[in-house]
Amino acid sequence: MPAPKQLAEREDLMSGGHRACAGCLPMTAMRQMLLTAGKDTVVGCATGCVEVVTTIYPYTAWKTPFIHNAFENSAATISGAEAAYVSLKKQGKIDKKINFVAMGGDGGTYDIGIQALSGAMERGHNMLYICYDNQAYMNTGIQRSGGTPKGTATSTTPAGKVIPGKTQFPKPLTEIMIAHDIPYVAQATPGYPKDFSDKVEKALAIDGPAFINVLTPCTRGWRYPPEQSMEYARLAVNTCFWPLFEVEYGVIKINRKPKNILPVSKWFEGQGRFRHLFKEENKGIIDEIQAEVDRKWTLLLKREEMTQA
Amino acid sequence: MARRLTLSGNDAAAEAMRQIDPDVVTCFPITPQTELMHKFAEFVADGEVKAEMVLVESEHSAMSAAVGAASAGARVMTATAANGLALMWEIVYIAASNRLPIVMPVVNRALSGPINIHCDHSDTMGCRDTGWIQLYSENAQEVYDNVLQAIRIAENPDVLLPVMVTFDGFIISHTVEVLDALEDKDARGWIGDYKSTYSLLNTDEPATFGPLDLQDYYFEHKRQQIEGMNNATAVIKSVGEAYGKLSGRAYGMTENYKTDDADYVVIALGSTCGTAKVVVDEMRAEGKRVGLLKLRSFRPFPHAEIVAGLASAKAVAVLDRSVSFGAPGGPVHKEILAALNGTGHTTSIVNYLYGLGGRDISTTHIRTVFEELETVAGKSIPADEVRFIGLRG
Numbered sequence: 001m002p003a004p005k006q007l008a009e010r011e012d013l014m015s016g017g018h019r020a021c022a023g024c025l026p027m028t029a030m031r032q033m034l035l036t037a038g039k040d041t042v043v044g045c046a047t048g049c050v051e052v053v054t055t056i057y058p059y060t061a062w063k064t065p066f067i068h069n070a071f072e073n074s075a076a077t078i079s080g081a082e083a084a085y086v087s088l089k090k091q092g093k094i095d096k097k098i099n100f101v102a103m104g105g106d107g108g109t110y111d112i113g114i115q116a117l118s119g120a121m122e123r124g125h126n127m128l129y130i131c132y133d134n135q136a137y138m139n140t141g142i143q144r145s146g147g148t149p150k151g152t153a154t155s156t157t158p159a160g161k162v163i164p165g166k167t168q169f170p171k172p173l174t175e176i177m178i179a180h181d182i183p184y185v186a187q188a189t190p191g192y193p194k195d196f197s198d199k200v201e202k203a204l205a206i207d208g209p210a211f212i213n214v215l216t217p218c219t220r221g222w223r224y225p226p227e228q229s230m231e232y233a234r235l236a237v238n239t240c241f242w243p244l245f246e247v248e249y250g251v252i253k254i255n256r257k258p259k260n261i262l263p264v265s266k267w268f269e270g271q272g273r274f275r276h277l278f279k280e281e282n283k284g285i286i287d288e289i290q291a292e293v294d295r296k297w298t299l300l301l302k303r304e305e306m307t308q309a
Numbered sequence: 310m311a312r313r314l315t316l317s318g319n320d321a322a323a324e325a326m327r328q329i330d331p332d333v334v335t336c337f338p339i340t341p342q343t344e345l346m347h348k349f350a351e352f353v354a355d356g357e358v359k360a361e362m363v364l365v366e367s368e369h370s371a372m373s374a375a376v377g378a379a380s381a382g383a384r385v386m387t388a389t390a391a392n393g394l395a396l397m398w399e400i401v402y403i404a405a406s407n408r409l410p411i412v413m414p415v416v417n418r419a420l421s422g423p424i425n426i427h428c429d430h431s432d433t434m435g436c437r438d439t440g441w442i443q444l445y446s447e448n449a450q451e452v453y454d455n456v457l458q459a460i461r462i463a464e465n466p467d468v469l470l471p472v473m474v475t476f477d478g479f480i481i482s483h484t485v486e487v488l489d490a491l492e493d494k495d496a497r498g499w500i501g502d503y504k505s506t507y508s509l510l511n512t513d514e515p516a517t518f519g520p521l522d523l524q525d526y527y528f529e530h531k532r533q534q535i536e537g538m539n540n541a542t543a544v545i546k547s548v549g550e551a552y553g554k555l556s557g558r559a560y561g562m563t564e565n566y567k568t569d570d571a572d573y574v575v576i577a578l579g580s581t582c583g584t585a586k587v588v589v590d591e592m593r594a595e596g597k598r599v600g601l602l603k604l605r606s607f608r609p610f611p612h613a614e615i616v617a618g619l620a621s622a623k624a625v626a627v628l629d630r631s632v633s634f635g636a637p638g639g640p641v642h643k644e645i646l647a648a649l650n651g652t653g654h655t656t657s658i659v660n661y662l663y664g665l666g667g668r669d670i671s672t673t674h675i676r677t678v679f680e681e682l683e684t685v686a687g688k689s690i691p692a693d694e695v696r697f698i699g700l701r702g
Contacts, residue, residue, distance in 0.1 A: 040512045044377065055520035065509040067380050068519035070399055073373035080335065080363060080377025080385075081509050087332040087361035087383060094510055116373065119366030 018061035023226025025216040041099040046074035046108030072112040075120035078102035100127040106147030134218035146171040159276035184210035186246035191233025223272025311489035318481035321449040323348035325456035328496035332383035339393040341478040368393035372400035379409035382508030391418035405440030410463035411471040418478040427667020428478040431631040445578040446476040450488040477580040562611035564603040565618040571600030573682040577628040623686035637693035663698035
């Protein structure tokens with residue numbers, strides 16, 4: 001596993017000048033992924049912020065081959081490219097090792113793209129799927145997705161006088177992917193770059209499908225100052241809202257166990273999308289979310305112990 | 310040397326696919342396309358082809374994976390019908406816009422609802438503006454011939470557009486017919502190798518596929534796509550002629566069957582043309598000057614052949630096997646009117662709607678149509694007048 005310093009010395013495969021917002025952590029995740037994966041990588045991305053900000057014709061920020069097809073089919077598209085590679089390799093028309101990485105935001109993965117993702121994983125293509133999860137449809141204007149946390153104010157679940165933001169807990173996507181019994185599943189965030197980079201390296205080295213869910217804070221959608229993106233990424237981990245863990249052939253390993261677990265309210269503080277939760281009448285929602293985070297963290301610790309044994 | 314085979318339409322398409330042996334075939338089952346893919350899956354399982362088969366979880370992913378594979382420089386095929394085509398519609402449009410020469414047999418079946426598994430043309434007519442070339446087939450022989458020609462048409466550098474080879478569900482797909490197929494070496498020579506200009510797998514010269522294309526370039530790219538489709542007319546003709554030299558069966562944009570001196574002409578596409586030819590022959594024997602204008606290529610539309618084929622016609626019946634709700638007449642009818650517009654034609658043109666959901670059309674029906682044409686010659690027919698064949702009530 002390369003050290004961060006070694007990664008920093010590699011060629012940056014994402015050019016500057018793209019149109020992402022300042023403080024965009026999805027784009028940080030892209031650069032970290034590319035530094036690890038290297039130039040012999042075919043990248044596909046669902047319709048969404050990353051695709052839009054990097055490929056406005058006639059420019060492209062990608063120094064690797066890149067394909068955007070549509071919103072719901074990033075996994076299917078890359079599975080086709082991988083099948084072409086397998087076919088041409090079998091025929092002796094290509095011999096170099098190529099990585100295949102499909103990506104989508106939480107909308108393109110938790111929601112509209114989950115069928116194509118599930119199918120591609122089941123078929124066993126040798127590809128990595130990365131969900132850059134910023135917890136809402138940010139590209140279209142911050143609408144709620146299946147990955148949006150309970151209580152979040154979005155454009156379609158505003159903090160109203162009667163309904164205080166999104167009423168449902170998010171879909172447990174990482175768990176759904178674990179249930180696919182694929183060789184490798186992980187959660188990561190660019191807030192811990194070495195952890196993410198190691199996971200990308202491991203996922204690409206494994207023969208078969210791999211999935212990494214990457215929490216990527218969005219300054220516009222989460223409503224905090226752009227320079228605080230990394231901080232919010234790390235707070236999500238240290239409140240145990242977004243545990244860093246990996247599942248390799250069914251064996252769970254928690255990559256970071258915070259010494260002092262912070263209350264989730266510490267992660268909510270300063271994010272405009274959660275501001276209404278601090279009103280007296282909504283305090284119960286924070287308690288409910290805290291209880292759910294505690295339950296899942298405890299369960300994860302037990303599952304780690306159980307599968308390591 | 311031809312090989313005489315006895316095959317269903319589905320098996321004829323599969324036989325052509327065996328000889329083409331694409332690099333990648335993506336597939337999702339839908340009646341009545343299923344047996345085509347069963348047959349091809351047997352070729353894969355028996356090691357008769359090298360194709361990598363991607364058995365996806367939906368037609369949407371079938372076309373999405375086809376786009377991914379074609380962008381990676383592979384020769385790619387898939388096949389579908391009806392609702393499957395409707396589900397993949399979004400990506401059908403993208404495949405053409407990205408200029409990917411994918412070839413897809415489509416077994417014509419009525420679109421839901423109500424759900425129905427039998428033939429009409431609502432599926433392929435519904436995506437006539439997706440930018441795909443559409444070749445309609447009269448029988449199993451034409452299915453085989455069209456699939457082999459489609460590869461050459463799609464991959465022509467002046468065209469670079471995907472091609473649908475359509476054939477009528479059950480009527481052709483499940484009917485066993487005798488046909489002549491090329492020897493494998495001749496078919497392989499005809500198909501040749503495919504080398505795409507750009508490929509996702511060329512990591513030394515990385516390219517971006519499917520970028521965001523806004524007000525400043527989208528229009529120019531659409532114009533280029535229009536040019537590609539316009540170029541397809543000459544390519545379909547030259548490929549059809551070359552195929553004729555190879556196989557003895559030449560193809561054009563249309564088949565103008567006994568139309569040269571015809572007073573009365575029926576225009577149709579698909580299996581109905583075979584039925585109509587029988588009637589034309591019978592009535593010719595009776596001394597009637599009747600003919601059939603068979604549309605082989607619907608996209609691009611064969612304007613010149615239509616005008617030539619109707620030169621002597623006093624009255625014309627346009628047979629539509631799908632509805633364009635709220636429009637004056639069916640899709641074929643409107644195109645015929647548009648083709649004749651400005652040519653000085655005074656032919657009386659009647660639109661017939663028939664065969665929806667697999668409703669049978671017989672030689673008797675078509676004879677009745679010719680007889681009706683005799684009564685309308687010289688009359689002005691309103692564009693929105695539609696007659697029905699084989700409809701109760």
